[in-house]
Amino acid sequence: xxxxxxxxxxxxxxxxxxxxxxxxxxxxxxxxxxxxxxxxxxxxxxxxxxxxxxxxxxxxxxxxxxxxxxxxxxxxxxxxxxxxxxxxxxxxxxxxxxxxxxxxxxxxxxxxxxx
Amino acid sequence: xxxxxxxxxxxxxxxxxxxxxxxxxxxxxxxxxxxxxxxxxxxxxxxxxxxxxxxxxxxxxxxxxxxxxxxxxxxxxxxxxxxxxxxxxxxxxxxxxxxxxxxxxxxxxxxx
Numbered sequence: 001x002x003x004x005x006x007x008x009x010x011x012x013x014x015x016x017x018x019x020x021x022x023x024x025x026x027x028x029x030x031x032x033x034x035x036x037x038x039x040x041x042x043x044x045x046x047x048x049x050x051x052x053x054x055x056x057x058x059x060x061x062x063x064x065x066x067x068x069x070x071x072x073x074x075x076x077x078x079x080x081x082x083x084x085x086x087x088x089x090x091x092x093x094x095x096x097x098x099x100x101x102x103x104x105x106x107x108x109x110x111x112x113x114x115x
Numbered sequence: 116x117x118x119x120x121x122x123x124x125x126x127x128x129x130x131x132x133x134x135x136x137x138x139x140x141x142x143x144x145x146x147x148x149x150x151x152x153x154x155x156x157x158x159x160x161x162x163x164x165x166x167x168x169x170x171x172x173x174x175x176x177x178x179x180x181x182x183x184x185x186x187x188x189x190x191x192x193x194x195x196x197x198x199x200x201x202x203x204x205x206x207x208x209x210x211x212x213x214x215x216x217x218x219x220x221x222x223x224x225x226x227x
Contacts, residue, residue, distance in 0.1 A: 009155060034214060043119075043205050043218030044158070089157055093214065100146045100165040100209070102173075103216055105157035 003027055004092050006106025014114050019077035021109045023090035026071065030092035032101070035064065035075050038087045038108075047088070048075070080113045087111070118142045119219035121206050127225045128196050136191045136222050138206030144217075146210065147189040149173075149181060152203040152221070161204075164189055196226040 006023045013019045023033075034049035050057045050064045050073065057064045061080075066073040077084055090106040119140045128134050138147065145166045150158040160173030162181040170183055178200060182190045193200055206219040 004157075006157070032214070034216075036218075041220070043207075043220050044216075045218065046215035049215070096171075097165075100163075101214070102160060102163065103148070103207075103214065104160070105150075107155050107157045 003104050004090060004106040006090050006109060008109060009107065010110040010112070012112045012114060013080045015080060015082060017080050017113075019075075019080050019084070019111050019113070021075045021088055021090065021111075022072065023074065023106050024070075024072045025092050027092075027094065028071070029094045030104075031095065032093040033064070033066065033073050034091050034093070034103075035062075036089045036091060036105075038089065044089055077111070080111075082113045082115050085111060085113045119206060119208055119217050121204075121219040121222050123222060124220065125223045127227065129227050130197055132196050132226075134193045134196055134224070136193075136204055136206075136224070138189045138191070138219055140187050140206075140208045140217075140219075142208055142210065142217060143186070144208040144210040145186060146208060147183070148207040148209075148216065149179075149189070149191045150205045150207060150218075151175065152205060158205060161191065193224075193226075196224075198226045200224065201226045 035047045036044035037047040038044040061078045063076040093101045148163045149161040164170045164183045180192045204222045207216040209216045
């Protein structure tokens with residue numbers, strides 16, 4: 001079973017609109033929550049990330065909202081542009097041992113921004 | 116990211132064949148990971164290595180093995196490929212416990 005559940009699987013938004021992607025997790029050992037953006041033929045690339053002691057983080061048009069008590073977090077893409085068309089993955093990281101962490105991904109959301 | 120390279124980029128093979136996917140990085144990171152991407156399932160961790168002498172199984176390691184030849188090289192092997200191993204495979208590196216994780220461009224593997 002997936003430890004990080006992501007929805008929706010796909011969404012279509014008009015240029016200038018808001019894209020919202022939601023994720024939920026169960027394991028409270030997760031302590032770092034990044035979002036990755038992937039274009040066709042490329043590997044995922046870090047978009048924005050948040051720690052659970054912060055409820056919101058904004059970078060440009062991208063905002064993460066985090067609800068620790070509900071174990072949910074979301075990505076908002078404001079003023080969506082055709083260039084934002086990509087697959088977005090939420091992820092959660094936990095410490096495995098002193099040497100490093102393990103990153104667990106949600107199932108991904110394919111976003112299409114129509115001009 | 117050109118700092119993480121994967122070879123081959125595409126591979127078609129037959130059931131039962133042994134195949135090796137290679138990953139090299141010039142970032143100087145100790146931590147390296149192999150992930151598999153399937154539609155709707157996101158990326159799932161196959162193996163990870165926190166240094167040359169530390170190799171660990173991930174969630175879906177059955178049917179796979181790895182070798183960490185050097186800090187910069189981490190190879191994934193399929194000893195006897197089967198069709199449900201058809202997927203996109205990504206190598207990633209990180210240098211801290213909170214990443215970011217840097218992903219290679221991926222290898223598209225098809226097992227017939």
